[in-house]
Structure formats: structure tokens, C-alpha cells
Amino acid sequence: LIEAIDLVKIYRMGEVTIPALRGVSLSVEMGEFLAVMGPSGSGKSTFMNILGCLDKPTSGSYRLDGQKVEELSRDQLAQIRNRKIGFVFQTFNLLPRTSALENVELPLLYNGSSTRERQAKALKNLHEVGLAGREHHQPNQLSGGEQQRVAIARALINDPSLILADEPTGNLDSGTSMEIMAIFQRLNREAGITIILVTHEAEIASYARRIIHFRVGLVIKDDRVAKA
Amino acid sequence: LIEAIDLVKIYRMGEVTIPALRGVSLSVEMGEFLAVMGPSGSGKSTFMNILGCLDKPTSGSYRLDGQKVEELSRDQLAQIRNRKIGFVFQTFNLLPRTSALENVELPLLYNGSSTRERQAKALKNLHEVGLAGREHHQPNQLSGGEQQRVAIARALINDPSLILADEPTGNLDSGTSMEIMAIFQRLNREAGITIILVTHEAEIASYARRIIHFRVGLVIKDDRVAKA
Numbered sequence A, B: 001l002i003e004a005i006d007l008v009k010i011y012r013m014g015e016v017t018i019p020a021l022r023g024v025s026l027s028v029e030m031g032e033f034l035a036v037m038g039p040s041g042s043g044k045s046t047f048m049n050i051l052g053c054l055d056k057p058t059s060g061s062y063r064l065d066g067q068k069v070e071e072l073s074r075d076q077l078a079q080i081r082n083r084k085i086g087f088v089f090q091t092f093n094l095l096p097r098t099s100a101l102e103n104v105e106l107p108l109l110y111n112g113s114s115t116r117e118r119q120a121k122a123l124k125n126l127h128e129v130g131l132a133g134r135e136h137h138q139p140n141q142l143s144g145g146e147q148q149r150v151a152i153a154r155a156l157i158n159d160p161s162l163i164l165a166d167e168p169t170g171n172l173d174s175g176t177s178m179e180i181m182a183i184f185q186r187l188n189r190e191a192g193i194t195i196i197l198v199t200h201e202a203e204i205a206s207y208a209r210r211i212i213h214f215r216v217g218l219v220i221k222d223d224r225v226a227k228a
């Protein structure tokens, strides 16, 4: 599903260059469940943004489902993002003056479903992440963990085949974290959805069957974990 | 230092009422180090906002340093916040079009220090949280953990006597988290600064000498931990 070869990402700010990724290669089959770990600033989110077609590498190649991503037009990239990928952002990226329900429905506005279908699906997803009763709150009327769960519900709304979750439990207590991980686990085992999640917590990483370790813009370890 | 009695906070949204705090009382002496834990949505941030004079309770009283906070004018509250309290927000609340350095300097604009003093102090704080070299980045040019550390550096800039930190390590790997906790520990032991931090991670809470547990808008447990 994912074939990333020698991804390099260099940010330039005037005279200064920041090598956020220094040659990252990764191969992921459909149906895998990966965790990505590493120190703050080691390139994890930069890598996730490239995998999610939100950003292009400075050099290197990335094939998603056989297609070379660097050869796609902006419209084609937007289509892939909207249909194939569900992204949970590290900083949630919710629309501020918009209710939780509308935030979750947003991706569905582009695929032609009816208003009633969209709303029913959004309500179902919010219920599933424990937010029944919070659908009309705007982000600033929600706790940190509730905002994070709206972001998760939104990432799942399009039935994506690939979920990229950047610190999806960073603001959640252990009880709520386990409920979210149970959802990801079920989607992976029952629906065969590929999941790549960034976390700095070992207990969260233990749900995955493979752990990728980043340090200073490189992958330094790729552990396949034997699972029951 | 802190005397909170029967704090109640009810949010009203049209017909719906949400009892975020249902009668919370807490007494904190100068120099204490507290951790606050509890499930997502249990009222922790709401409580911290009242302690930090950012919000008023629906009912109940709160004395900070002997003064009844509900009797203070808006200007007096702003002064207390600026001089006595350093607040690390759960969602960082950094100014978007502004560099890390300027974000950290911001609280110092109100207390009459010179430009050179402000900048030197801000640089020192950024260096201390491991962000040397990142001072000119704007928030969207920083990783999640780097943004969180800018928020921490900003909270410390005014040499506050009370630090309220809401999930200050939620986006940090364990190595960086320990560096931040070492800073808080040093400020508490050497400078006698009172620290109250919200966390959902037990290893972070273990740095505190007292752990407050929230559930559904109430404090259900107040553990004093014997420390070496």
C-alpha cells in the first residue's frame, strides 16, 4: 500500500536549513498496524504529512496504492485524501466557529451523500467515541480530550482504507485511550484498515504489530512485534 | 496560598446545562507540588481556569494569597495573572503569526523591562526547554512538542509564584518530559514555587507530593504522597 523511498524534507527559513527528514524509507502492506515513536522534533509529523499527501518531500519517492504521488495533480491528491485517508492531526485542526457535528460531517460534503445520511453517520461516530450529547458544542466549548475525539470521529467518517493518527491519545486519560485504541484495533482486524499512529506512550504502541523508531530525521529501528 | 470553597461551574447552552464543576473545595499551601488527574471531561481544565483567574465560578469562593478573587476588578485580575501566575494551556494558545521568541516575551511587555532584558530572558528560557535555534520559528513551523515547550517557556518568563500547567507533557516523548519535569521540580525545591499540574500519566504525577483525583466535576480523592 505504501512504498516510501529515501524521503528527504528540508525546510528553508532564509539562511537556515532544517533537515526534518534525512532519507526515510518505509514499506507498508495493506492491513498492517504500525506505531511510530521518537523524540520531539525527530520528524514524525513531517513524515505523516507526506504519507497523507498533505505535503511533498524535497526529494525521494512515495507510492500510495501503486501510484506515484509526486506525479499527481492537486485535484487528484485532494481526491485521494478525501476517499482513502483519514487523518487525525496532532493539534486537532477543528474549525473554530463550527459545532462538533459539523466538523465531523465536513469530509462527507464532497462525496455526494444526502444531508440526512451525513448527519446520521456523524452522530454515530460521535457516539462511538463517547461524545453523545456534545454534538452541538463548538471546539472552545469542549475539553481537550473531547476536541481530540472529535478529530478522531472526523478522520473515520469517510470509511478510509488508511488511517494516519498523530498522537491520537495525547490528551486522553488511560480509560478513554483504551476505548479509542479498541476502535482502531477493531477497524484493523475486522475491516482490514491500515493504521499508522504516532505515539510517545509505550502502552499505546503495544497495540501495534510493528514499531518504527525515529531519531533526528531518520528511521533507526523497525521492530516487528509477535502478537497473539 | 489557595483557598477554594465549593466551586460550582455550570455552562448553559440554550436549554442544556452542563455542570462542569459540582462543588470543588481545595486548600493549597505555598510551595506545594500537586498533580491533578481524572477522566476526560471531568472538570480539570475548568478548575484550572478558575484557579488561574481566567474564569469565574457560577458559585463558591476562591481566595488567592488571602484575596477574594470574586471581589477583584478586571484590571486587578489581569495584574495578578501577569505577576503571580504562569499558565501552560492544554492547547498551547500561542499567537500564530508570531515567532517563538516573541510569544515567550509577550508577558514581559507589561512589566516595564527593557527590550534587551526581555529578549535575553526569553532566549534563556527557550534554551532551557531545549529550543535553542528555534526562536524565530512561528508555531506552524514547530513540531507539536516544540509548540508545547514554547508555551512552557512563556509561562515561566515572569518568574511566577504559582505555576498552573494543564497537560504540559501531553505532546512530549519520555526523554523531553523528564527534562521539563526536572525544571518544575527545581523551581519548586529551590525557588519555593507552587506547582499544580494536570496530567493523565502516572509517571508524571509521581513527581508531585499530592495527587488530586477528579470525576464528573467533583474531587473524589486527595492523596498525600510520602516523598524522599
Ligand SMILES: Nc1ncnc2c1ncn2[C@@H]1O[C@H](COP(=O)(O)OP(=O)(O)OP(=O)(O)O)[C@@H](O)[C@H]1O
Pocket (backbone or CB within 6 Å): A134, A137, A140, A141, A142, A143, A144, A145, A146, A171, A172, A173, B011, B012, B013, B018, B019, B020, B038, B039, B040, B041, B042, B043, B044, B045, B046, B047, B090
Ligand atoms: N465553554 C463551554 N461550554 C459548554 N460546555 C463546556 C465548556 N467548556 C467545557 N465544557 C464542558 O465541561 C466539561 C468539563 O470540561 P473540562 O475542560 O474542564 O474537562 P477536562 O477534565 O479538562 O477534560 P480533558 O481531560 O479532556 O482535557 C466537559 O464535558 C466539556 O464538554
Ligand SMILES: Nc1ncnc2c1ncn2[C@@H]1O[C@H](COP(=O)(O)OP(=O)(O)OP(=O)(O)O)[C@@H](O)[C@H]1O
Pocket (backbone or CB within 6 Å): A011, A012, A013, A018, A019, A020, A038, A039, A040, A041, A042, A043, A044, A045, A046, A047, A090, B134, B137, B140, B141, B142, B143, B144, B145, B146, B171, B172, B173
Ligand atoms: N514549516 C516548518 N518550517 C521550519 N521548520 C519546521 C517546519 N515544520 C517542522 N519544522 C521542524 O522540523 C523538525 C521536525 O518536525 P516534526 O513536526 O516532524 O517533529 P515531530 O517528530 O512530529 O515532533 P513532536 O513529537 O514534537 O510532535 C522540528 O525540529 C521542527 O522545528
Ligand SMILES: [Mg+2]
Pocket (backbone or CB within 6 Å): A044, A045, A046, A090, A166, B143, B144, B145
Ligand atoms: Mg509531531
Ligand SMILES: [Mg+2]
Pocket (backbone or CB within 6 Å): A143, A144, A145, B044, B045, B046, B090, B166
Ligand atoms: Mg482539560
